[in-house]
Every structure is written in C-alpha cells, then in structure tokens.
Amino acid sequence: MRRILVRSDGAAPETAAPLADWPVAPPPVADRSEVRAAVQRFLLTGLVVLLIAAVPATWWIRAVAEEHAVEHVLRVTQRLANYAVAPLITDDLLVGDPAATAQLDTRLRPWLTDGTIRRIKIWDESGTIVYSDEHELIGQNYGPPSWDEDLVAQGDGVAAIEHQQEAENSRESGAGRLVEVYVGFVPAGGEQLVFEAYYDDSIVRDEQHSVLMGMAPAFLLTLALFQLAQLAPAVGLARRIQDHRTARAQLLQHAVDAAELERVRVARDLHDDVIQDLAGLSYSLEAQEMVADVPEQRSALGRSRTILQGSLRTLRGITTALYSPDLMTLGLPKALSRLADPLAQRGIDTSVQIGPAVFLTPEQEGMFLKVAREAFANISKHAHASTVSLRLGVEHGATVLTISDDGTGFDDSRGSPEGHLGMRIMRDIADAAGAALEVRSQPGVGTTVLATLPHDAVTSRF
Template identity: 50%
Template sequence: MSNSAAKPSRLDRTRSDERSEVRSAVGRFITVGVIAMMIIAVPAALWVRAESMSNAMDNAIQQAQRLADYSIGPLITDDLLAGLPGSTRRLDDRLAPRISDGSIVRIKVWDSGGRIVYSDFPALVGQVFDLPSFAPELLAGGKGHANLGVQDGAENAHESQAGELVEVHVRTTAANGQVVILEAYFNDDGVRDEQNALVVGLIPTFLLSLGALQMAQLVPAIQLARRIQGHQSTKRRLLQHAIDASDLERQRIARDLHDEVIQDLAGLSYALEAEEMHSTPENRALFGQAKAILQKNVRTLRAMTTELYPPDLAELGLPAALTRLAAPLLEHDIEVKLHIPPDCDLDRDRSAMFYRVAREVLANTVKHAKAGTVELTLMQDTDRTILLIHDNGCGFDMAADAPENHMGLRIMRDTIEVAGGTLEVRSWVGGGTSVMATLDRVVPVRTR
C-alpha cells in the first residue's frame, strides 16, 4: 500500500520538475530576448536621435535659405554693400519682428572677402573676419551648413553668452547679383523640440515592433521547449525501461541459479561426498578433488547471485549496501577503504543510481585492475552528491581503451547524464583508475 502511494508522488514530482524546466527555458528565452532588445534598442535610439538632429538641421537650413532668398537678398542694395548711412533701414524693418519674437537671435551678411556688410548688431558692420572653411564651397553653389553648439568664434563675442544656438550659413544673391553669405542664429528650442518629437514618435513604434516580434517568437519557443522536454522525458522513460528490464533479467538469472543450478550442484556435492566415503581408497582422492572443485563453484555462483540481485536499498540504506557490496573484494586480497557519512540524505532513486555505478566499477576493479587498495567516498553538499571510487591498480591508456568501450559504464553514464548528472572516468597506466559520479540533490527521473 505504501509503495503504490509513493509512486504517484514521484510521478507528480517528475511532472512538476518537467514543468519547471519548461518555465526555466522560457524564462531564459525571454531574458535573452529582452537583453537583445536592449542591445538593439540603444544603438537604434542613438541612430534615430542622430537622424532626427540631421533632419532638424536640414529644416533649419531650408528656413534660413527661404529667409535669405525672399526677405534679405532682394534688400541688399549697392548702397548697403557700400556701407552708406541709412541703407539698412528697410532690412532692419523687415527683420525686426523676427528678432523681437526670438525666432532669430542674430543675423549677419558676409561678402566673399569676409567683411560683414549687414548685421542686426550695427557695431559688427564693416568688420572683417576669416570665413569658415566651408565658405568657398558654399560660395560656389554648395549646400548650406548648420551646426548646434555654443558659438565662441572671434566674430561671436555677442552670441557666446546665449548658450547653445543653431548656426546656419547659406548662400544668396544681392539685388545687383553679387553672391553673399547669410549667417543666421536660431534659438535651439525649435530644433530640440523637432528632434524630440521625432524620437518620441519613432522609438515607441520601434520598441513595440521588437516586442511584437518577441511575443511572436515566444509561442514557438514554448512549443519547442515542450517538444524538447517531451523528447527528454521519452528518453528518460526508455532508459528507465532498459534499466528495469536489466534488473528483472538479473533477478531472473539469480533466481534460476539459486533455485536450479546451485541446488543441483549442492546435491551433487553431497552425492560425491557420500561416494567418497564408500569408495575404494584409490578413488577417494579423485572424489575429494571433484567435491572441492564443485564446492568452490557453488561458492562462486552464490557470490554471483548476490551481485546480480542487489539488496533492498530502501530497507538497508545506501551506506550499508555499499559496505556489503565492497565486502567480497577482501576475498581477492583487495583492501577497501570506505568514507561514507552515516546520515546520507539520499532518496531511493539516487541511491539506486549510485549503487549501480559502484557495483559496475567494483566488478571491473576485481576483473581488470589488479589493485591492492580501493577507496570509496560518498560526499554531499547543499547542491549535489558525489560518489568517488579510486583504485591503485594497473590503470589503462584512456586514448587506446576509452571508457565508452565498456558497455556497463556507458549505460551508467547515459543514465546519469539524462538525470542531469555526470560520470567521469580517469585512468593512468600504472597509476590506477578514478570514477566520479555526480548528481544534483533533486533527480527528475524515477529509477527502479
């Protein structure tokens, strides 16, 4: 009754662990997706900001060009170019509303020689400064030039205290056809507002698109995680069936040996002993030798049945089971050193796995290692349990005789790896062999 009640509990725990693995995989997918979105979004935001600034600068150039071609150029007369008194009145009247409402901070008109022929600040008129490096290209018909920043040039003594300004240079033509350069300074508020409006308009759309893409990928990701989990569960079940079938076959062979072969050989031993007692003196030695061989074979078969049919781990416990498993090595003159804590916190599943590993390794030690000492250590911490078995035998060349070539160890390695653990084998010619099996504290599979 207790065993049948325990099985649903292990099954429920397995299903819960599988759901937890799916949730963990989906969580990792979402985390990676969010990180990827941030990695993409930050450069994209910087690019959008730069493009919006470029677009705002282009708009400022177009605004200055319209001002130069339709409001300023036609009013630049020969008298104004000559610097005659009163020649700037009409241009002053035209620009006064724009300057007073703050849309324009400063206006300068330069001739090709670097002389200021007009400015809303009259003290600058007639002064000569070096033209910017792009002036020749601009005078030859090139595109206007704009930048945003604090104006600290030699000709900007009256603008340097105004903070960041948008400085625009465009080419225009005076009334007499002379080519001049208009330099206009605009407050940066308009450019900033235009830039922010473009960023605010594009970034949310961009992030929503990335989020929609992430959500569209989430459903297939969940389905894929569940499909992979289903394949892993199927693999676990197949391995479990293989292990269960192996155990059942071991039990059947042990039972047949005990109930048939060993009983028959034991009966034959008694018959030989009786014949020995009633035989002639010359035949007694022969009967005695046959009886001794037969009794040795019976002992060997009894040891084999003990190895084939493991003890009840739930009743005996892993420490005692390992101690009993190591006892036959003494008959082969192999000293066994056990380091097993008496209070191991191991469930039946992990105990069975570690017992199978120890049984396989110790059997190989007896058959192949030619060892004098074997150390078996069981260690635990908060996260994992480790079984370490080391012998001082002859060892082997792992390059020539890999552990994968041994069927028993390969099955154990596959079983433990599917359970989320590891099995490592290390050996040196003349330096012995070490086998370390590691399992997490919780194993998501049910073993028999």
C-alpha cells in the same frame, strides 16, 4: 581488510523488502517550471535583441531627424535672405548708413525677439561684415571667409552644429552648441552677399524628438509583434524538447528496471537450481571419497570436489554481484559495506565512508547502490587493485559518490575498454535518476568513478 565509516543517521528501517521488489518511481513528469524557464530565456533573449536593435535604430533615426532639421533650417534661412533681407540691401546700408541699418533691424526683429535666431550677420565676398544685429560688428573684417568657396558662386547653403570658438563669435562662445547657417543671395544692387544666422540647437533637438516619437512606437511595436509571433512556436518547441527528455528518461528507467529484474531472476535461478544441485553434488563426491577403497579413485574424487567447490564459490560470488543487498533492511551504509565484502575477502583493502549530511530518497539510494555494485564488479574483474575506497557525501550542494581504486586503469581518452559493459550500465543508471557519471582513469594509476546528483534533483523528491 575493510574500513567502514557511516553517517550517524544510518540506522536501518524495521520494514524489509528486497531491492528488486521496490516500487520504482517513474521519471518525473515534464516539469512546467522547465518550460517556463525556457520561455523566460526566450523572452529575455528577445528583449536583449530588441535593445541591441533599438540602440542603432535610435541613432539612425536621430541622424535622419538631424539631417531633416538642418535642411529645414537651410530652406527657412534661404527664404529669409531672399525675401526679407535682399530687398532692403541698399548702397546706404553697404556704406553703414544708420537709417538703412535701423530699417533692416526692424525687419529682422521678429526672428530675433522670439528666440528663433540668436545672431545675424551679412558678409561681403572679402570677409567684411556689412550688417549684424550686433552693430559693433558692422565693418569688421575677419580675413578670408570661412564658408565654402562655391557658396556665393552657386548659391548653395551650408550648415554646421558646433560650439562657436572663432574670433568673430566672441559674443556667441558661451551659448553652447549652435546651428550655424550660411546662405548666398543677390540683393537688388547686384553684389553677391552671404547671409549668416545662428540658431539655438533646440530647433534640431525638437525635430529629433518629434521624428523619434513618431517612428519609435511603430518600430518597437513591429519588433514586439515579431517577438510575440515567435513565442507560440518557442513554447511548443520547449514542450516537445521536454517531452522528449521525459520519454528518454522513462525509456532509460524501463531499461534499468528490466535489467535489474533480469539480474534478480538469473541470481534466483542460480541460487535455487544450479548452486543447490552443485552443492548436493559436492556432498555426494565427499561421501564417495570417504568410502572409496582405491587411493587413486579417492584422490580423483578429492580433486573433483575441490574444483566443484571453487566453482560454487565463483557462482555464489556472481549471485552476490547480481543480487544487490537488501537496502531497505540494511540501510545504505551497510548495503554498500556488504557490496565491498567480496573485495575485502580477497584481501583488498576497502574503505566505505558516508558523510552525515547525505539525505536521499529510496530511489536515489538505490541508484547509488547500483552504480557502486557495477563499479565493484568492474574492479573485481579487471582492476587487479590492492586498495579501493568509496565516499558518499555532499560537495558544493550536490551529492557525490566517489569510488577509486589503484588498479591497472586504462586510457580514459579512448573511452571505456572494449567489452566493459559495466560502464554503459552505470551511465544508464545514473541518467535515469538525473545524475551525471564521470570516469577518470590512467594506465598504471587506477580508476575513479564519480556519480553526481545535482542539488535540485535531490530536493525535488522531498
């Protein structure tokens, strides 16, 4: 029994030509858009790599610039302590004499008024402030000093960039991040002191910006030139890959065309020579059977004629399998139905369904017809199926041919069964048309063949 459901626009064209005589379109020439897409992917990847490399490089440059700025501030502070402040540290200043304090105020005012320094403190070894531009702090003791113990002994300066939250910094707590610098110095009186200065962190940010702007262009230009230097080889490689794919598609198409022509030749030779001769021999045996006088001879001739007619039917079936239906005359729905006729004649329940949204070029219809022919041939020879269904429709933008049977099946994890050349032929036919072929099968469950033609392969032909 056979069921057929075809699309509403499946009427056959008036002109007719055998499938083997069609002019088969060569595989599409290397599409420039594919090379362009490959180059775009290369450039995008290069941009991502550039960004990935630039981010840690930027942080490294900022860290180097910060270290450089802090070292510069330390040197400036040390010179200020040694040459501007140390000569004015007198015993009067240490005991809080207003005149000595005013003299030091005058000396330090230029650094304070231009915003270079936000606050100045001078400490003795016990942690007492002996001078500050904020006079209220003079004489205050905040316990053990917070600077490094070796600062006074060795004269090493220390610096930190942070928010000021200590008790001594109540007047600086709202100023945000400041650069806090301690340097040791020895005034003329011989008592070792510590000079503390607070700088706005803009001095570090400006230095970071200056170094970054000085190094970043050269760094980015180097990476960009490196990327451009690889662009030409990348374009050449993409073109060679595309040329290789095109050549492979052409070779596959030539192999499919050659196999199709050979099928037609074999089918024509069988039909015109062997089948006609055997048909004539069958008629001759029938005539001899009718005039034979001896019953044994007539019985032998009848058995021979029966065997010969069975062989003729087998050869006609082989010829039908080799020679595809006339697609141009019948149209794809009827041609697929014609392929299913031999299965239906053997009592196999067959179903052919074609969706109304299927629109294909003649070459693509021919591809699906050839895949169906090979699938039906495999079912006829190996499947021992009782039900076969064929569906051709659009799924997720792709045109999909699905052929399923409930036959014996095989273990698809081990590949195609040995000797099943049809599977390889179907894959070559699908590859030549830009389609993908998938075979799913399990022993005792059956086999499903799916040929999927992507949306871009369908639309690129119109």
